[in-house]
Amino acid sequence: MTDTVISSKSKEVVIGFERPFAVIGERINPTGRKLLAEEMKNGDYSRVEADALAQVAAGAHILDVNAGIPLADEPAILAECIRLVQSVTDVPLCIDSSIVAALESGLEAYQGKALLNSVTGEEERLEAVLPLVKKYGCAVIAISNDDDGISEDINVRFNVAKKIVERAQDHGIPASDVVVDPLVMPIGAINTAGVQVMELVQRLRTELKVNTTCGASNLSFGLPNRNGLNTAFISMAIANGMTSAITNPLHAEIMQSIRGANVVMGNDPECADWIGNYREPSADGAQRRGRRGGRRRRRG
């Protein structure tokens, strides 16, 4: 059993083998969102705030914050976003950048124990990011690629993850603070991509004893009805031991699949979360059911 504890100033979230699956909201990210990128660059964070609130309302446990805008002052914008999001929500954050200076700026601004996104097995990245993880006492997402790129061989990906976990330990970071992303490949191109992830997640859990995460939507790249496929995949990954994912909590189907998987895994005691979210009367059925209930009471 491995628990990765992440926190804000006032709230703790635990990613763990016997915990409800942790949903890391992916929306605060200007990549591919032109309008958001433009607004953030101009110091308008109203959409960042709205995205934060909407994702928490939809059930996100952690919010990823990324400020990767070309030709902008990413370290400053990322720090600004983190301060803002922490002022309007109490969920812990995942500080996301490809630029090490931005990661550090984000960590400085952050209150609590963050999840840092990410370190890879690339030598330069390892030696730049792990000291930050140690210095700020945060947890980190470890992505299973290295200086040779992303391997299609799951043994290679497993060994990259192992190397990162061991290197983290050399830096005084416990394995429980490393959350491994085994990398999800597009199944339209690689037919075994799903089976690969499920095998890797099992091995990472039993052999390295680490928590896992992924960008679940990579699997469906290039295929129709991506949400439908992502929905099936995420519950299957959970069945194999995946403990978190960076995903869009505003997709009701995905959240239903995750909540359902928590029930099936026995990680929703008394099905309380499920019942709380899907209890009848629903918006539509409320009236009819209400009326029937009334008649029954009068007869009784």
Next chain:
Amino acid sequence: MTDTVISSKSKEVVIGFERPFAVIGERINPTGRKLLAEEMKNGDYSRVEADALAQVAAGAHILDVNAGIPLADEPAILAECIRLVQSVTDVPLCIDSSIVAALESGLEAYQGKALLNSVTGEEERLEAVLPLVKKYGCAVIAISNDDDGISEDINVRFNVAKKIVERAQDHGIPASDVVVDPLVMPIGAINTAGVQVMELVQRLRTELKVNTTCGASNLSFGLPNRNGLNTAFISMAIANGMTSAITNPLHAEIMQSIRGANVVMGNDPECADWIGNYREPSADGAQRRGRRGGRRRRRG
């Protein structure tokens, strides 16, 4: 690798470890369907025919046919239904009755190699049903309960399954013709019901090397949004090796989850089935996309 081959006069369906998941349509069953029961009793099989066609159109690979109507001539009605369904569809059938005489009457009427539903670990049932399986050369669903009822202990349920498989072998029936139903308990009452099924399915597959099936909807008994929970469960059961289920193919969410699970398991080569079912333009988007396409063509 275990293949269970079922057939009609003209079509073969294989339930197997490396096959797309087999969907056994559950709709032709008067239990809890008062109108259908009444019609069937009066020799009106129009709804049986419509249910057969609709389920096949929705993607069912096998159709369960049950004629369990109190105070009716079940053997005669079941045979009649089987003849009718075989005259309008070419999918293989699952002959379903709690009455042994009805099973035999169904087998006599059936053309091909049927799936018989079911034998249990109860002594009387074993010795009544297995000779029929042998005589007609069909396959059989084995339900993991015995004279002591249904155990909550999965070791007991596993051992009941093992006993049935061994007894079948004594009767000259190969293990590949026994499809085990490990029994799905309501998770609202038994929090470990999901984990139980997943463990049992794995053991049945690796130790007994048999195919598996279940009534997936039992899991959600008593809970709200049953379809949502069944949808998550079925893909998770597939991730653990379940190879078929008796379910309602008219529920689009369930079928999407099963098709998605086939993709993830690598059992939908080139994602051809997924793309065929969910290709855009969809019914709704067809017009808009068609028009946009048209404009593009005019510009080009």
